[in-house]
Amino acid sequence: MTTISVRAPAKINLHLGVGPVREDGFHPLATVYQAIGMYDDVSVSEAADWSLAVRAHERIDVAEVPTDASNVALRAGRLLAAHHDLDRAASIVIEKAIPVAGGLAGGSADAAATLLALDRLWDLQTSDDDLLALAAELGSDVPFALVGGTAVGTGRGEVVSRVADRGRWWWVVVESDIGLSTPAVYREYDRMAVAADPAVPEALLAALADGDRRALAASVSNDLAAPALALRPDLAQVLAAGAAAGALTGLISGSGPTCLFLCEDQAHAAAVRMTLAEEHERVFAAAAPVAGAHVVEYA
Ligand code: ATP
Secondary structure, three states: OOEEEEEEEEEEEEEEEEOOOOOOOOOOEEEEEEEEEEEEEEEEEEEOOOEEEEEEOOOOOOOOOOOOOOOHHHHHHHHHHHHOOOOOEEEEEEEEOOOOOOOOOHHHHHHHHHHHHHHHHOOOOOOHHHHHHHHHHHOOOHHHHHHEOEEEEEOOOOEEEEOOOOOOEEEEEEOOOOOOOHHHHHHHHHHHOOOOOOOOOHHHHHHHHHOOHHHHHHHOEEOOHHHHHHHOOOHHHHHHHHHHOOOOEEEEOOOOOOEEEEEOOHHHHHHHHHHHHOOOOOEEEEEEOOEOOEEEEEO
């Protein structure tokens, strides 16, 4: 029996500009995504009925991950089959290393990985445009998980286009024990903010194109930081600890609660990681940008 495994990365937002809520309930975004070296692997094999299993790294709490039809990986599989008018099913196994509800779009990574894996398993040769359209139906962050690298996201985040990125960036990632609900953070944002039309700052795009670390540190920003901090005031201490440890800048990842710290290089990231690991249990160094969803095994 053929099994195909696809690896898909976590995303961070170097800029997350959020506009006033639209009539369809979504917020318009102007964001800059970057894929970082933290991955979920999704394996698919032919089966008579759909099934899903989640295996997790011991540090990951998968209690909140549904294994029924609401799991976004299963939704992805069914959507791809329906798109091709296929009455086929598959068994899906997710190996999770991206924390759940961490603001790193782990579920979106699983959805993107499933689309690609099943396209290859069933030899469907779905066009890139169709795959991106199916991904956008599944969630705002799913197209970027297919594309990877560094990209601007507009619309509700689902319209992605790659941007020049000459940097080799190192991030220290501090995970939280408890997740933060993305809808709850947006509700808090709506309550707090007078949102303006979002735009991506030119200075950030220039910093990426130049691979200039200091300039990048000076131009990252996140409109969801304030509402995430309002719901989780403890994150202010994490950000302060990162600054004290010598990071170039600190940033909340997406809707949080994961915190990110930009470092000079791999050695600096290792040093910042060591310092933060004295107080925090789950601290990792990750390189960026990395590839989007890609096949890692065909057995
Ligand atoms: P967002 O993309 O909303 O920023 P996030 O990165 O904060 O999300 P995810 O781990 O992607 O968080 O998942 C958010 C919620 O989606 C989970 O709490 C869970 O209930 C649900 N979910 C559905 N399918 C999955 C999946 N394959 N992996 C993780 N969560 C999933």
